[in-house]
Amino acid sequence: MSSEISLTEYLFRRLRSTGLRAVHGVPGDYNLTLLDHVVPSGLEWIGNCNELNAAYAADGYARIKGIGAIVTTFGVGELSAINAIAGSYAEMAPVVHIVGTPIRALQEKGVKLHHSFCSGLKRDYELFAEIYAKVTVAQAELVHVEDAPGQIDRVIREPVYIQLPMDLVDARVPVSLLERELDLMPVVNDVALQSGVCDIIVQRIMSAKQPSILVDGGTSRYGLSKLTDALVKVTSFPTMTTPFGKGIVDETLPNFHGIYATVGDHDYASYVNGCDLIINIGPVHSNVNTYYFATVPDKTVTISIERDSIQIGERIWKISPASALDQVISKLKSEGVPKIESYPALRNMQQTLATLPTSNDSSEKFAQTNFWRRMSHFLRSGDIILTETGTPSMGGRDFVLPQNTTIINSAVWLSIGFMLPATQGASLAQRHITASESESQHPVAHGRTILFQGDGSFQMTAQELSTIIRNRLDVIIFLINNNGYTIERLIHGPEEHYNDVASWNYLEAPSFFGGEDTSLYPIFKAKVRTWGELDGILDDPKFHSGKGLRMVEVMMDMQDCNDTLRLLLDIYKTKKG
Template sequence: MCFKITQVQENLMDVSTAPAQIDRAIIACVRHKRPVYIQLPADMVDAKVPSAPLSTALDFTLEHNDDQMERAAANAIVEKIHQSKQPFILVDAGASRYNIVTEVNDLVKVTGFPTATTPFGKGAVDETLRNFHGVYGTVGDHVFVDWVKNCDLVLYIGPFENNVNTYYFKTIPEASKTIRFEEDSVQISCANGEHNRWALHPGGLLRRVLTQLDGGALRQYVEYPKQLPNLPALLTSLPRVQKTDLLLQDTFWKRISGFFEPGDIIMTETGTPSTGGRDFVLPRQTTLINSGVWLSIGYMLGSSQGVALAQRDLVAEDSSRRGRTILFEGDGSFQMTAQELSTIIHKRLDMIIFLINNDGYTIERLVHGKDAIYNDIAPWRYLEAPSCFGAPNDGSYVTMTARASTWGELMEIISKDDFKYGSGLRMVEIMMERMDAPVILKRLLESYSASAS
């Protein structure tokens, strides 16, 4: 089983080769951003191994592209870019997984081409750029699928094509107009159905493309397309909120964007948080982690524990680094892996948790069984969870808990400096109606239902 789901598999049978095997697995894990498998036999657990390899740092750099091949591919791409009259850049999760976020953002800046991400790719592009237009999809406040269909060139970076990430395969660009940048190759398709494919890592290729591009010589839009969404305008157009206004799914995710700051790592659990998070307007240098493939509920709480631990280690190495770990978790998902809260407390990690309490599995209610008991969950006293899992009351590790049903209550909580910038665990229970969901989610489910019928 492990062979099909991991990049490298190692069985540590010999003390003389075990260190090199472990190093090989770690390097593969970092380079390819995929799991690896190391098998440790029971009779090898206490075996002594040479320590000499520890004095040499591991090399995580990728092998250089073939220079001649890279030059040919770059020339072809630059030619396509210069010939294009209506170009578009679509960024998917591969941009972050392949460690090419810097190159991608440089491309977006240099070309000035209209740019969007997929749901899974959100957070990979600087959302403060004027030519960034949010998540590309078939539903939402501003749909521009028709405009993209008329584009003569799509630079498709790091594609992850599955039904969730492509709105049931409706947002995959037309192959004949697309240049695909994948983990270890680039493919340029032609109008006649043929395509050229080069075995190249996209990072080196994009750097060469950038050196060959002259931004001033690029074809400019006579009139920049006005039908593309303006993210800052979406926020400013929201109606003025009153203190007594209830917290509603369709506006909560946009408004909470004002709480984010550069350096934050924001995590959205499968369900209404993951879908609602597509409406976030993120500051510069912000990372968003969501689930765009398996949609396994409960994953994000344990994942956020790992992120918070990594954040602490990185800050210890670089005191100028800043950023918070912020998790949006549903009540049903929380009940799947709530025990991870004990690890967070045990490790004394700094984290902010917004727990969305909508009284059960809202997505499942929308799909089938609005009032069915199998979509109900036990009414936990969530704010007592930190105490239950061992949070100390002697001040050695600060825990803050609060509940909000209205915007006035929420703003009073999150505007306090000790909540925004304090240490320890800060947990807010967000009370919402059980059938309340982002409009985009309701439309998605309607679209999926129509496609399946």
């Protein structure tokens, strides 16, 4: 066995060691030789229709598998992907973006190469990396083979950007370097300091008279989901999530009360405002995630668990949140948490589920006021559910989720069109988990991938339906056809033509995108206008438990939305005015 491997194989094998099993991207002349190393390194190559879609797909893959990767070519390719990479950065999805760049000597001389600005300056080859430095956590420009492996090891952990010049693709590095342990979450931890902070947290928990736990999207990104679930169980404190945190906590627990809002069915403001302790885990305080900042916890009573620190009141300690939470939970289990008898009546999600009708008037047309909660009965343990920005994302807040489900939504970047490619990535990740015996206990290992998407957002990235078909992924799509950009109509211009989209024959898309031979890849498609029509499909085993692509076009009124969105838009218009 050779004592050396190529630098590119080193990079891909390092990525594989973190859990990656597939690389998304688009070939280009500056990355072709780089792509030769993907499959030999034990990874699957997923060629996408364009770089933006590839980055969206890598993001969806990362949210399930823990890491995603995309390869593009220099200049035109990487800039096409930057919107999606910025979204990964904003929402903390760990995507590694690898860019194949021209030969180093040509860059140094500023040679006028295609995909550059052809100014004749070396500066042409530095600009794009500078742009990416603003939307990635770390960057590595691989220039010297001697230190390139160390640079790779340094950056593989977050949304990162790696430039690999063509003349370094086959450069040799010692294979023994792969034996070095990767430190994916470096946190300098002072044991004595951590113990002191944990004592403070335990004391606050023990003495609380009206406590609550608020779980946000950072919880899963920081690897705190299991610890958070344990904390919710050991304390029995009333627990809520933000929209971005939905699905992280077991919604079947009696002390789980849904999304914390100041409007509608989840208006828990009177309870939370009276709390003497709020444990806020993984906070992401965007306007959309906090009902225009109405649900940001009072700092004076809050313990905030961040990525690499814990804040109590105004004081911040730089310690490992995971290690600290583990210690706190151990102490609480050994000492026991005093039971509080006088919680106000907060409705838990199982009480909500019990009120949802299991059958529908067969002639009744859909209305978003009740559609989303009724669809909760279709969901089951292990499912990955994706809700596109717009009416599906807002509607998805009404879902009552079974145990061990994962919901992917957006509460920061809100780039419409994201969810179809992300569905491709998430379904692929689910396949890779299912195929891995070592990960057989993963919650989504035997579930379904289900997308809820509007017609306008589908038109943004529709080409990725072909990638789903090409890779024979098992996906369910509910396409909400409400004749345009409904959420934009509700914000402004309900009748304006700029909120219209072309009228597509959506159910012809699978055939156009290569899904003609249903003997190789099953395709189920239907258009529904009433609950009776939809119920017939939902009850069909070929649909709810089948394989292949199952696509249902759900016809809804143009300006229909759920109550949550109407209330949120009222707040938005008040703030704007």
